[in-house]
Amino acid sequence: MNTMSRRRLLTGGLATVAGASGLAMAAKLAARYGLIPPDSGVLYGAGETLTYAAQRLLTRHSLAREFAASQISQYPFANGNHRLGEEFQRLEKGGFAEWRLTVDGMAARPAAFSVAQLHSFPWHSQITEIACEEGWSYIAEWKGVPLAHILDLVEPLPQVRYVVYRSFQRGWWDSIDMADALHPQTIVAYSMNGGELPVKFGGPLRLRVPRQLGYKSVKYITRLTLTDNLKGFGKGLGSAGPEAGYAWYAGI
Ligand SMILES: Nc1nc2c(c(=O)[nH]1)N[C@H]1C(S)=C(S)[C@@H](COP(=O)(O)O)O[C@H]1N2
Numbered sequence: 001m002n003t004m005s006r007r008r009l010l011t012g013g014l015a016t017v018a019g020a021s022g023l024a025m026a027a028k029l030a031a032r033y034g035l036i037p038p039d040s041g042v043l044y045g046a047g048e049t050l051t052y053a054a055q056r057l058l059t060r061h062s063l064a065r066e067f068a069a070s071q072i073s074q075y076p077f078a079n080g081n082h083r084l085g086e087e088f089q090r091l092e093k094g095g096f097a098e099w100r101l102t103v104d105g106m107a108a109r110p111a112a113f114s115v116a117q118l119h120s121f122p123w124h125s126q127i128t129e130i131a132c133e134e135g136w137s138y139i140a141e142w143k144g145v146p147l148a149h150i151l152d153l154v155e156p157l158p159q160v161r162y163v164v165y166r167s168f169q170r171g172w173w174d175s176i177d178m179a180d181a182l183h184p185q186t187i188v189a190y191s192m193n194g195g196e197l198p199v200k201f202g203g204p205l206r207l208r209v210p211r212q213l214g215y216k217s218v219k220y221i222t223r224l225t226l227t228d229n230l231k232g233f234g235k236g237l238g239s240a241g242p243e244a245g246y247a248w249y250a251g252i
Pocket residue numbers: 077078079080081130131132133167169172200201213214215216217218219220
């Protein structure tokens with residue numbers, strides 16, 4: 001879809017939700033609650049800013065749909081390239097004992113957690129759908145540590161607004177706002193469908209963000225950085241996706 005028709009769709013979708021006069025109100029509320037995507041006005045334009053703000057206001061507290069065990073997909077599709085290089089193979093041979101999830105940035109108590117430590121933390125499991133922007137999806141059970149719990153441990157400074165997360169895989173990094181970071185279904189997943197999280201599905205650790213499209217659920221995560229501003233990361237667009245034309249906020 002080209003940029004213009006995409007923008008028209010986004011703006012049209014918002015107008016349907018909010019009504020024409022709702023647009024002005026969404027803008028005002030967006031400003032009041034700080035619901036402005038990281039690069040608003042510069043690159044994304046009003047349509048996307050308002051889509052984000054309207055979705056946030058409507059869905060801040062809502063849950064992604066959960067499914068029954070009988071609905072779990074028999075043949076989930078693992079997207080992307082899983083040849084991760086020699087260093088990854090070395091870590092995998094060692095059972096990922098050396099894998100660390102480093103949590104840094106604006107935190108009073110930055111830390112680095114091993115996979116075993118994460119296994120000892122309170123966990124959440126969910127049967128949700130992961131939907132790719134390309135049209136396919138599958139349903140699976142994911143289990144892991146609520147990101148909210150990890151944030152609790154490192155004590156975010158009050159001005160933190162985003163969590164940036166980075167993958168072992170070159171080129172893959174992303175960020176979410178605090179509404180999604182603290183959302184009860186947002187987890188650092190280490191298990192899938194009752195077993196270990198397979199490497200092709202992001203093992204040993206993957207962020208699962210079920211309120212957004214699949215590309216926000218980055219695999220092989222190694223580092224979380226708390227920040228009040230996304231300008232200093234990559235090209236300043238909040239994630240790698242927007243550098244290639246994808247929306248930073250991909251709420252579903
Ligand atoms: N590191 C990494 N994370 C990734 C990807 C990837 O290629 N590498 N693909 C993304 C995309 S576009 C989607 S739709 C989902 C797909 O999840 P799956 O591999 O479990 O199907 O993972 C996302 N996370």
